[in-house]
Amino acid sequence: MRSLVPWNTGRAAAALHDDLRFLIREPASFYHAEAGRHLTSHLLADFRKSPLLYHKKRTGLVRDEDRPAYLLGRAAHVLILEGRKRFDEEFAVGGPVNPKTGSVYGANTKAFAEWAAAQGKPVLTQEQFDLLLRMHLGVARHELATNLIAEGVPEGVVRTEYCGRACQIRIDWFNPHHGICDLKTVDEIDWFEADARRYGYVHQMAFYRAVVHEVADQSVPVYFITVEKREPFRAGVWQVSNEALGIARRGNEQAIERLKECEASNTWPSGYEAIRIFDDI
Numbered sequence: 001m002r003s004l005v006p007w008n009t010g011r012a013a014a015a016l017h018d019d020l021r022f023l024i025r026e027p028a029s030f031y032h033a034e035a036g037r038h039l040t041s042h043l044l045a046d047f048r049k050s051p052l053l054y055h056k057k058r059t060g061l062v063r064d065e066d067r068p069a070y071l072l073g074r075a076a077h078v079l080i081l082e083g084r085k086r087f088d089e090e091f092a093v094g095g096p097v098n099p100k101t102g103s104v105y106g107a108n109t110k111a112f113a114e115w116a117a118a119q120g121k122p123v124l125t126q127e128q129f130d131l132l133l134r135m136h137l138g139v140a141r142h143e144l145a146t147n148l149i150a151e152g153v154p155e156g157v158v159r160t161e162y163c164g165r166a167c168q169i170r171i172d173w174f175n176p177h178h179g180i181c182d183l184k185t186v187d188e189i190d191w192f193e194a195d196a197r198r199y200g201y202v203h204q205m206a207f208y209r210a211v212v213h214e215v216a217d218q219s220v221p222v223y224f225i226t227v228e229k230r231e232p233f234r235a236g237v238w239q240v241s242n243e244a245l246g247i248a249r250r251g252n253e254q255a256i257e258r259l260k261e262c263e264a265s266n267t268w269p270s271g272y273e274a275i276r277i278f279d280d281i
Helices: 011-018 028-037 041-049 051-058 068-082 084-090 110-119 126-140 143-148 189-199 201-216 242-265
Strands: 153-162 165-175 179-186 222-228 235-239
Touching: 028 153, 028 165, 041 051, 041 201, 041 242, 051 242, 068 084, 068 126, 068 153, 068 165, 068 179, 126 143, 126 222, 143 222, 143 235, 153 201, 165 201, 179 189, 179 201, 189 201, 189 222, 189 235, 201 222, 201 242
Parallel strands: 179 222
Antiparallel strands: 153 165, 165 179, 222 235
16 A cells, blocks of 8 residues: 655755644635635636636626535535534534324424424434435545645635635645645546546646645645445545646646636637537547
């Protein structure tokens, strides 16, 4: 099994270990509110997909969906990376008990909806929470994953100028010895690399690393920690190669330059204006 090796054990790494003040701790709600004034990796991904989509999101014509799977993913991040105490502050678990049966009302009932509204925070059913516990255990059983998140700062925010743009990132976990760690919850770990290509995860991490470089003057390593959302709840660790991060960074920087051109001309193409040739059977 490949072990974790600190990228730099010299003076620069020691200085970064002793001074992580470039990482801001703030509520997620404040971070998302600031997205209106900063470029994020998700907005840049929207632009790479379609300038028109980016423009519609920026102007409020399209809003991000908040699907049930997103709630479960956010809850998993808090439980696994920040612990049970923080999880209990952020989420409620359970539901009202039906006095006739002694069981919790179903999640689709009026009684459950009224109880959930009174909690003042997102609610998870007991079944969802049990699933999170099994995911947490999956990560805890993985030696490399636990070593990566044994020391460092969860959900650290960085804001700075990059490529002439005000940018912000929110890092799942920053380890002073091993760099950026990003937690991904997956349906099946065997397909993670394909999912990473499909959803542009390397471009996301290249953006994170470039923003960190602007404030820390170091090109830190990047790791993915993955865990399945179903049996057998396998966890895995991937280190992203410098070559892949370099290619993705160049793609990001080219996209930012195209973004500036679209803003200057107020032109927002869909990306499918030209005819395309279909020659694959």
